[in-house]
Amino acid sequence: MQRDSDTADALIAADWVLTGASRLGTCAPDASPAAGGALGIIEHGAVAAHQGRIVWVGPESDLAQSVDLAGVPDSARLDAGGHAVLPGFVDSHTHFIFAGDRAEEFQLRHAGVSYEEIAERGGGILNTVRATRAADAETLLALGRSRLRSFAAHGTTTVEGKTGYGLDMATEARCLAIMDALAAEPGLPHIIPTFLGAHTLPPEYRGSTEGRARYVASICDEMLPAFAGKARFCDVFCERTAFTVDETRRILARAQALGYQLKLHANQLGATGGAELAAEFGAVSADHLDFASDNDLRALAAAGVTATLLPGCSFSLAMAYPQWQRFREAGLHLALATDYNPGTSYCENMQIMLALAVNAMHATLEEALLAATLGGARALGMQDEVGSLEPGKRCDLLVLTGADERELAYHFGVNLVERTVIGSIPSAKPISLPE
Ligand SMILES: [Zn+2]
Incomplete structure (x- = not known):
């Protein structure tokens, strides 16, 4: 008894x-x-x-x-x-709040016009910025909800979402408020909001170095303080067509001081120094890394930065795929994510990323699955919360x-x-x- x-x-x-x-x-x-x-x-x-x-x-x-x-x-x-x-999949890198689409540019790119050339003509991200600024909150909310349901239908249960199609105080704030509203709706993936005001230079600041400096100042002095506590992460697109290493360093330092955790779009289109910065700041993740050197990878591993691989971009931009073996040999924690966005990876289906990781980057299925679950959680600093099936x-x-x-x-x-x-x-x- x-x-x-x-x-x-x-x-x-x-x-x-x-x-x-x-x-x-x-x-x-x-x-x-x-x-x-x-x-x-x-x-x-x-x-x-x-x-x-x-x-x-x-x-x-x-x-x-x-x-x-x-x-x-x-x-x-x-x-x-x-x-x-x-x-459930943890998609640690997406840009799911936006209006409009870029189907026409996609066709242009595949007809031989480069992504950078399209950006210089005022297309690319700026095209989406115009549509997003013009959309009302109700429209953006409905779009966000539909997309999140589609993420979930394909197995994703946590979605990181970046701002970065507003690029002004009012629209960036609206995009964060929409993610906050969607986070309260049951049956949708968990949402982790990231402030990406430094996605590209807004049109009204273009054409002069003084304009660039004013926009970086507006990020550091106005937007970052206003969004502290509303966005968990701050991210910067450190690239030739976006923000320089010096500008990125200034933004990251300010964000870190305000309590943001850090992410970085690094070394996607060239060896721009982003990966080194991610290591220097101890970012939670460095994302893309197509052009990261062996030294960069070693520095990221030593700093405990998770490397996020985004093969949907390589696929959509018809670029060479980074090879899994290099990252494996560097001893890095790896995450696999969609980079869902209307320009360079319009795909919310993590199963496609698994297929690309295995078939084009030569990961094993086990490696790809771990990167799509526990690795994604690590890229969000949430490895104790999500990413595996275990008590707690x-x-x-x-x-x-x-x-x-x-x-x-x-x-x-x-x-x-x-x-x-x-x-x-x-x-x-x-x-x-x-x-
Ligand atoms: Zn991205």
């Missing part, structure tokens, strides 16, 4: 449970003694959660003796139907359409995610985009 009451006392309280998984890829080899391999796979694994957090992970055969299932209503029991289950983390997961996660990257161009769960709540169904 004593033994029975001990066992009863030890049962873990839960209000949500997943069973029926063929393979549960925890992305955490220590999640359970039953987890094996780089992905911490539990054959016939189950998950229990309480108030949106995972409280137990293990083989389904151990579930009833570990978790108090009496407290789980029928409506909160999810049967994976013999399909594989993984943590948010109950964010996806159920695939098939029994084996190894179909990912192999069977590409279709949606292999059957359903997504965010904080124990099934994600909202996609809706069509507003015109």
Whole structure:
């Protein structure tokens, strides 16, 4: 009798449970003694959660003796139907708040006009800036919501979102307010807001060095102080067509002093010194890195900066892909993200990024999946919150359409995610985009 009451006392309280998984890829080899391999796979694994957090992970055969299932209503029991289950994707680099599209420029680029040339003609980012400034808050909110539902439908449960299509106080503030409003809507991915006022020089400041200096000053003296506490990260596009190393250093120093965590668009189109700056400032992540040298990669690894790889850009810009092996050999923590944006990677589907990572960058599927989940979490400083299926983390997961996660990257161009769960709540169904 004593033994029975001990066992009863030890049962873990839960209000949500997943069973029926063929393979549960925890992305955490220590999640359970039953987890094996780089992905911490539990054959016939189950998950229990309480108030949106995972409280137990293990083989389904151990579930009833570990978790108090009496407290789980029928409506909160999810049967994976013999399909594989993984943590939700953490997309640590997106620009999902904008209006308009750039389909015409995309065609021009592929007809031989360079991205930089289009930018110099006032196209590129500025095209989206015009459309975003002209859009009212209601339109931007509806666009953001539709896009987030589509992210979720493809398996993403956490989305970093950057401003940077406003480039003035009012529009940047509006974009942050929209992300804040969307963050409160249930069934949508978690949103991590980033201030990217230093995305490109706004048109009204162009044409003189004095104008450049005034815009950098407006970022440092007006926008950064106003958005402290509203945006978690500050990011800068450090590139020939955007901001110089000196300008970037000034912005990062000010942001750091105001309590922002740092990210950097670095070495995407050339060896511009961004990667060195990311290491110097101890940024949480350095993103792109197509033109990072071996020294840059070593410096980033030594500084503990996560390298975020964005193969959707290489794909859309028809550029060579950075090779995974270089980053692996540098001992870097790696994240894989979409860089969802209307110019250079108009794709919210992390499964496509997995396919590109494996087929074009020569990652193993395990490496790519870890970079798309726990790596993305690390690129947001959230590795204790999301990115793997283990007790204490948010109950964010996806159920695939098939029994084996190894179909990912192999069977590409279709949606292999059957359903997504965010904080124990099934994600909202996609809706069509507003015109
Ligand atoms: Zn970007």
